[in-house]
Amino acid sequence: MQLNPAQNNAVHHVSGPCLVLAGAGSGKTCVITNKIAYLIQHCGYKARHIMAVTFTNKAAKEMKERVGKIFGKQELRGLTISTFHTLGFDIIRREYKILGLKIGFSLFDAEDQMSLLKSLTENTIEGDKGLLKQLFCKIASWKSDMLTPAQAKILVTGKQDQLFAQCFSLYHKQMKAYNALDFDDLILMPVVLLQTNQEVRERWQSEIGYLLVDEYQDTNASQYQLIKLLVGERAYFTVVGDDDQSIYSWRGAQPKNLLTLNQDFPNLKVIKLEQNYRSTSRILRAANILIANNPHVFEKTLFSERPNGDMLKVLKTNNENHEAERVVSEIIRHKFMNGTNYKDYAILYRGNHQSILFEKVLMQNRIPYKISGGTSFFSRVEIKDIMAYLRLLTNQDNDNAFLRIVDRPRREIGSVTLEKLGLYANMRGKSLFSASLEMGLQQHLNGRSLGSLQRFTRWILELFEESERGNAVEAIRLLVRDYRYEDYLYETASSVKVAEMQMKNVSNLYSWIVAELEGDNYNNEPQTLHEVVQRLTLRDMMERNEKSVDADQVQLMTLHASKGLEFAYVFLIGMEEGLLPHQSSIDEDNVEEERRLAYVGITRAQQEMTFTLCEERRQYGGLIKPMPSRFLEELSCNVEWEEKKQPQTQEERITKGSAAIANLRSILKKS
């Protein structure tokens, strides 16, 4: 592959810190993979001394594939390409003794955190969902700013924040008692460790000869610290990012880290990639003129040598039904005229709920489509249940997992029993599991409840011992055999079909776990049950065999989900004030991020770009007349408005038709 001069510079600058400002479609992944190749082939780096960090497993996987195409397996041995969180997890796993952790620690996902917080704040917040969410965010932000509960308490002003700091402290203590870590801890603990322990720091710094970071604009404060600590004084690293595509500030990303880098490393080499290989010149010009309305730290102007291309189109429709029908009939027409494939078309939107109507219309027209997002494999109830069993199996102190599954399937362990158990455990500072086995409990519970409770805990204990003896596979087999989850699914599911699906998910998960435990999965080493369960929470294995079937389907997804992808023909729907920019962003005076969101959407398009908006829209029960999005205005002369009203939607015709028939009938009856 031929690199342009800027890309070449980015690849060849290896003697110090390097920031690559990679505009949309400028070939940044190409630069990273080529740089890894260059480091190995021309700079004498061993693969195991190179580390590349991304944000998602998907991105890591893609990078591995692309590097794999350049090299053979042998040369790549030891090369690390992982996510921030997996990297942190690996550091913790190797240093757990110094960190004072027990090896079987549990990883808590957002849902676990939430239910823990809920139980900790039963008396103070009393299940107020809004407040609970605020608390959750507050703790996350304290953690990403690397504050301990004690520090937070001192810094905090205002009554509510004081309460929150109190909860933070409780949360912290409880997590320790559970021997559990949350996702933020996976970054935070390595940072603190590397800061305070010189020996460990030097060991890791010498181990990592060169560090590459993708999507750098999405890093938060603690992730940046981790980078800094890992590269050390020598600062041999390359970060790649684009401040115009920073769309995750609501998740703690700090695009100002681009600027900080400039200050922290005075010899930072900044290289801009400004040639776009994706879109037509027209689309690019439109994107440039839109994003020019945002302030910039580093100015950059993308250009394309591709032909000018069509104007960007705006379709104004009557209402949201027309919007969907217009777009779908446009796709049908366009496909027919140009002999394209369905997968060349993407429908992008701000919020997930916008997809529903499009889904309906696509279905009516028998057009294959794919919606990205929605409930992922791991947020399905049946998978969460199984995971809870496994987590309890690897760490009995995990009360969260315990509570989720003690009575699922039914074991006649009701809320009263659990409440008494909770009280007992709380007084003695024990976990629910270990408390349930204590003799003293007899005074608080009647024989029957105690019996069913202990039957459960003893069973788990047996399985635990089995897996500790090295027979994890056998333990899992017994688990499946004895707890009759299948029956439970069939009893509780709304239909047989649903239950069948759920059971299929469960058995998929099982075969995966067994394969990982035995180590015959993609010639990986056998893993302990601890490792398998921890990695599953990080979702770091499932994706490996998830074949992305390249089916010919129209692609529907949110703007956020579209980042990094490209499509020949893009529809960006709902270009209205209140939707894009979203109302809450207008209220919070953060239209800039919405503009970047629109920018991301436009720069996905290779050939043609179409916007739609409605005259009227149903919202929260009422009918509103939205204003066109300010972004359409900003695109100015690059867009062409086409106002063509459709008489009626299919549905309106039908309902009106049947109303007329009913009317006729009633008239006939009377006469």
Added chain:
DNA sequence: TATAGTGTTATTTTT
């Protein structure tokens, strides 16, 4: 312990 009735709330989401 199911079920109907009531209330609440409408962004983006990965690890």
Added chain:
DNA sequence: TAACACTATA
């Protein structure tokens, strides 16, 4: 409005 979570009730 519609979808969801939660609660009172038989």
